[in-house]
Amino acid sequence: MTITVNVTGLSLMMGCAIALGLSGTAGAAEVAYPSWQWGESANAALLNNVRQEFEKDSSGDTVRPISVPYEGFFDKQYSEVRAGSPSDIVSLFDPEMASYIKQGLLEPLDKYLEMAGVSPDQLSVSHKVAIKDGHVYGVAFQTNPRALLVNGKLLRDAGVSVPTNLDEFLAAIDKLRNPAKQQFGFYSLSASGPAQDAYLQTAPIILGFGGGWFKAGEPTADSPETIAALKFIKKVYDDGLVPRVDSRAAQQMFIDGRIATFIVGPFLVGFAAEQNKETYENIEATIPPFPGKQAAAVTTFLGVPNAAKNKDAAGRFIATLLKPEMQESIVEIVKALPAVKGSIPASFVDRNPWFGAFVEAGDHAVSYAPEGMEEYGPEIYNIIGPAIEEILFNNRDIEQTLKELQAELEQFVAEKNAN
Template identity: 40%
Template sequence: MFERMTKIFGSLAVAAALGGAPVQAGEIVWPSYEWGGPLKDFMREVVDDFTAANKDTTVKIASPNYGGFFDKQFIEVTSGNPPSILTFQDPQIGQYISAGLLEPLGKYYKAAGVDPATFPKVIQVAIRDGEIYGVPLQVNPRALIYNQAMLDAVGLRVPTNLEEFYAALKALRDPAKGQFGFALLGTPVAADPTAYEISNIVLGFGAAFFENGKPVANSPKMLEAMSFYKKIFDEGLIPRGIDFMTQRELIYSGKVAMIASAPFAFVRAKTVNADIAKHLKTRVLPFPGQGQSFTIMTLLAVPKDAKNKDEAARLLMSLLTEANQKKLVEKYASLPIRPVYAAADIQARFPDFEAFLQASNLSASSAPQGAESLAPQINVAIKRHFESFVYGNVPVKAALDNMQAEFERLLASRR
């Protein structure tokens, strides 16, 4: 009785929240915050092409806000009335796969002639026991976006290693102008964005929180990475009180010379401040990890309980056609998921994207490798211990030892 009432109430509440109604035959329901994002027109074109080729199918889209989207999606799935297509950022999909909530998509990939092995390696988070459960919409690896004019003004070239990078931070710091060489997360924010943002440094230094399911939070590489973070924070070489959104605004306004960010941030500069955008260039991160960085992949998936699963899966496959992948690059300035261009082509036609494509091949998810189902708890632990040494007085080594101990406790509790 309670279960039934819960399902009914949950479904009604979510339907009301997302502006939904019961799913009709042949109807694909696709609510996503991405409908309000930079790829909305691309998605619309793909949907229009798909419905034109499949006359009995209709696609109902909804564009809820990003804030609270994942909570609503979770309620919708657990109330037993999911939409046809779910949206995830890569660290989140693991829990849904573990709970058996997603439809395996291998047969659709096979039918579409698309090999996921050619995707950026972060796709691994959507693969479990040889079966794939997600379709990438976009991939956003981090590279160094720098302002050439600001570097020229202090007589420096773009840093290619840690020593040059540190020297550039010192040279570019100008308190009178409120100017900084680089911006990193410098304020307490929620757990997931904290884990994402510090992954730029962690992975950039070749470190990781987890390797093959084992915690390695207090490894020498991690100590080096986090000590560097603490050093530039304490020396006032990065602005305090800055979250990831503000970092971008600071480079667009010429207050910061370098940030580690994604292609969308680079492209957006042109619309925000064309004067600054013409000085912006990219290269892979100059940290000891040889260009390795972190990436966020937006993944789409089909829930097991969804109606019209077959149509939904085929629609998702149409995102990956060669024509649509080329459109993604040429018309919407986003990285392709599939390698649809030769390397020389990229260099010649999209020079600014070369660094992002290199980073894409080297980048990893912020999801804890081999412990993806514990990602939320791990991110909360990362936040707590990271903040204890950056904003508090706990020595870096002690904080990382505490983090490692908490990871081990989390793993033990899972067993």
């Protein structure tokens, strides 16, 4: 018999309780869920709320939070999944999501969406990469579209207005640089690291210029827009206008009031709220003032490997995440966009005007994953990341490097299409 559950009100609560409570008849399960996000206070607070709700409804089933470092997380997780010994819940960014689906590594989550009373068309646009042949293989824990986060106090102290175009932005970055205070006007890629980081940190700028590494599955590395974006990134690096640190250190510098603008997701506001009241109270946000006006988004999906020991319990945990009160908590606690459309409380936006820029960005943002080649993202990072670092740190000519990169990517696509 099929149980139809209304998405709102009492019928949803009763439907979830019935569906989730059935697990107790098969014996208690302990859902293994490793993630770096258990070590981040806002994310951990939200996840613990979901865990407690799940355990309340599940007649003995529990979740085992496993806090692990971010560094090396995706490589280790993939090795375990491929070896047939995965955790019960995996965390996936957009390209990993597409890659896992292509390789047939994930369990469809359709029946768990039905338990939660959520249909696929109610899921946010970020789920495009998580749906194949009408089946949903991942649910967004959070989506973080990129907008320009601004410390309004630093701009006011420097007599600078929020920039509305590229020339104003460059002038503002220059004026906000204050060596005596170790203060910077902006952050972009400025330290060598994993290839994925080079790709991820530059993607919002490249897309903002109207460029991209791929369009509809075809390489566009040497497009005029991509070249212009790399020239901007190189200029602010060479001119000493960005701190030479990795992105995590830069996030802390923004929180500490030493970086004035940062193209980043709304999650950073949650960190600032916990750590620096002055920064938090002076936060503003706007769409990055780049000529292409295209926003990028990064989504953390939750999925269930088809080799997991406790697939059903893991799926029901994800169904719990989809409850309306949990979806609203993603906004209130984590300050990110939730999985289900219409879950952003109007009162939150009223109280936090800066969030409006992220909602606007999220309405039309595209995934930072290579368009049309998302499932090959991890391989593509390893081609593009080193080329970006050659340009920034070894002064390779931008146009020549991107011409060579274009040829390498064309060969990569031809080889994939031939298989």
